[in-house]
Amino acid sequence: GAVVSQHPSWVICKSGTSVKIECRSLDFQATTMFWYRQFPKQSLMLMATSNEGSKATYEQGVEKDKFLINHASLTLSTLTVTSAHPEDSSFYICSARDPEYNEQFFGPGTRLTVL
Amino acid sequence: GQNIDQPTEMTATEGAIVQINCTYQTSGFNGLFWYQQHAGEAPTFLSYNVLDGLEEKGRFSSFLSRSKGYSYLLLKELQMKDSASYLCAVRGPNAGNNRKLIWGLGTSLAVNP
Numbered sequence: 001g002a003v004v005s006q007h008p009s010w011v012i013c014k015s016g017t018s019v020k021i022e023c024r025s026l027d028f029q030a031t032t033m034f035w036y037r038q039f040p041k042q043s044l045m046l047m048a049t050s051n052e053g054s055k056a057t058y059e060q061g062v063e064k065d066k067f068l069i070n071h072a073s074l075t076l077s078t079l080t081v082t083s084a085h086p087e088d089s090s091f092y093i094c095s096a097r098d099p100e101y102n103e104q105f106f107g108p109g110t111r112l113t114v115l
Numbered sequence: 116g117q118n119i120d121q122p123t124e125m126t127a128t129e130g131a132i133v134q135i136n137c138t139y140q141t142s143g144f145n146g147l148f149w150y151q152q153h154a155g156e157a158p159t160f161l162s163y164n165v166l167d168g169l170e171e172k173g174r175f176s177s178f179l180s181r182s183k184g185y186s187y188l189l190l191k192e193l194q195m196k197d198s199a200s201y202l203c204a205v206r207g208p209n210a211g212n213n214r215k216l217i218w219g220l221g222t223s224l225a226v227n228p
Contacts, residue, residue, distance in 0.1 A: 034215060043202065043220040044158070093157050097214075102165070103148055104216060106157040 002098035006107035023094030029074035030096035038091045050077040084114045119219035143208020150202040
């Protein structure tokens with residue numbers, strides 16, 4: 001199967017700062033990547049669909065000015081949490097679909113803690 | 116609307132068989148997925164069904180009935196490491212590579228010795 005990486009795996013930051021999370025498809029090209037957020041003991045919540053070369057599609061209720069998504073190449077999408085607050089503390093996971101397979105492949109996730 | 120239902124929690128004994136059900140009502144259907152997620156980790160792919168019937172892969176099998184909007188994941192010879200959350204997801208009707216998944220809330224399975 002395909003491999004998706006995420007960096008960093010965990011980050012602690014002060015309230016008001018911005019944090020950038022990278023998602024890379026290592027052995028395939030992904031025109032579309034997905035960004036999820038997951039709070040403890042809850043299911044995945046899709047935040048946005050990242051499209052290479054165009055604007056991301058955000059789910060209802062997700063602030064696009066707070067969660068900036070850039071899909072600059074076929075192997076890299078970034079999520080920037082701007083002016084982070086403690087309530088943004090969560091597990092952020094990206095996924096991508098390799099056209100050769102049906103399933104989405106997930107990155108290992110990034111645990112964000114905002115103090 | 117879009118809705119996926121699965122039990123919140125299940126408990127089973129090591130060595131036993133457990134069946135996790137999933138029912139869905141979605142505006143379109145392009146396949147149903149089962150993922151396993153251990154606490155603090157990202158989901159890992161288990162199975163994919165797009166046609167009716169049973170797909171078997173080792174100790175895990177998945178069944179789909181499109182007419183009933185129903186699927187189940189069957190886990191045989193349960194092991195302690197199978198304790199995890201099991202997520203049912205349906206792929207939506209959008210065309211091309213932009214088909215997002217609609218996720219259930221997950222079933223937390225506890226395997227006891």
